[in-house]
Amino acid sequence: MKRRSFVVLLCLSFMLMMVACQKNDAASIPIKLAEVTRSVFYAPQYVALEKGFFEAEGLDVELQTSWGGDKTMTALLSGGADIALVGSETSIYVYEQESKDYAVNFAQLTQTDGTFLVAKTEKPNFEWQDVKGSEFLGQRKGGMPQMVGEFVLKKHDIDPHTDLDLHQNIDFANIPGAFVSGDAEYVQLFEPTASVFEKEGKGHVIASFGEESGNVPYTVFMTKQSFIKEEAETVKKFTRAIYEAQKWVKENDSEEVATVIAPYFEDAEMDILTSSIERYKQQNSFAETPLLDPDDWENLKQIMAEAGELPGDAPYDVLVNTSIAEEIIGK
Numbered sequence: 001m002k003r004r005s006f007v008v009l010l011c012l013s014f015m016l017m018m019v020a021c022q023k024n025d026a027a028s029i030p031i032k033l034a035e036v037t038r039s040v041f042y043a044p045q046y047v048a049l050e051k052g053f054f055e056a057e058g059l060d061v062e063l064q065t066s067w068g069g070d071k072t073m074t075a076l077l078s079g080g081a082d083i084a085l086v087g088s089e090t091s092i093y094v095y096e097q098e099s100k101d102y103a104v105n106f107a108q109l110t111q112t113d114g115t116f117l118v119a120k121t122e123k124p125n126f127e128w129q130d131v132k133g134s135e136f137l138g139q140r141k142g143g144m145p146q147m148v149g150e151f152v153l154k155k156h157d158i159d160p161h162t163d164l165d166l167h168q169n170i171d172f173a174n175i176p177g178a179f180v181s182g183d184a185e186y187v188q189l190f191e192p193t194a195s196v197f198e199k200e201g202k203g204h205v206i207a208s209f210g211e212e213s214g215n216v217p218y219t220v221f222m223t224k225q226s227f228i229k230e231e232a233e234t235v236k237k238f239t240r241a242i243y244e245a246q247k248w249v250k251e252n253d254s255e256e257v258a259t260v261i262a263p264y265f266e267d268a269e270m271d272i273l274t275s276s277i278e279r280y281k282q283q284n285s286f287a288e289t290p291l292l293d294p295d296d297w298e299n300l301k302q303i304m305a306e307a308g309e310l311p312g313d314a315p316y317d318v319l320v321n322t323s324i325a326e327e328i329i330g331k
Helices: 002-027 040-050 069-078 089-096 144-155 172-181 193-200 209-213 225-230 232-251 254-264 270-282 294-306 323-329
Strands: 029-035 059-065 083-086 103-110 115-119 135-137 165-167 186-190 204-208 219-224
Touching (some): 029 069, 029 232, 040 103, 040 232, 040 254, 040 270, 069 083, 069 089, 069 219, 089 103, 089 219, 089 294, 103 232, 115 144, 115 209, 135 172, 144 186, 144 294, 172 186, 172 193, 186 193, 193 204, 204 209, 219 225, 225 232, 254 270
Parallel strands (some): 029 059, 029 083, 135 165
Antiparallel strands (some): 083 219, 103 219, 115 186, 115 204
């Protein structure tokens, strides 16, 4: 009789465990997240994934890399992604096309430009005027790297279209290779490519576009209006996870951050990852909170306007949702 009772108890315990597991699975909310590219620049996002911050909020985040702003926004607007990590300028382009369900920025990840000016030869006494008359390998027209690049060059009285032999006909993924094999003396590069080039003697980092251009909502998490309305609690959970990751990145040194995000950069050596993160930390590229500042938004609009790419007014109170981030950080 005792044995029978024990078996019954064991079966009941097993059934309860199964029910509990099913409840936990049911509580896990799937999120399709599209990132515009794979970059060390987005370190806090990978930290949120690897440290379990999304999981702690009951989110099952599936990360996909779209390789381009246009493709990322297409994925978001078509339902292929719930949330997109992409340059905030893309939300302005969509809004000005009078989209009924336009994209809204709700959590900032990076707050400066992430590119560096790389030269083929060492420039120990570099001045921006040295760039004049050179062959310069630029970025895609209308994209944030190119617009910030033009903004900084103009700040130093250099017209990128008349004072340079500017090339903008190379796909983003092929720019590093084109620089190595071509005749261009200067190029804009993100990390870790800039550090790799220095280590291999293919180029030398001589200036930072992020330091020169000031704070700007460079890369932001955004979603459609309808998703915020229908899934407000989910967006809140997502933002809380990102904030936890931002605090973690701030509190830990570059080597520790590199160790955590290494699975996303299998071909990168640890010293390169570490130096890349340290470079971004030193210029405060990683936003410390998800809250997008109105002054930074105005700086973005000025950069776009000077590049001739601002299509309309781009109102902050329409395209930026601050209420979620403010609640999360307790402001």
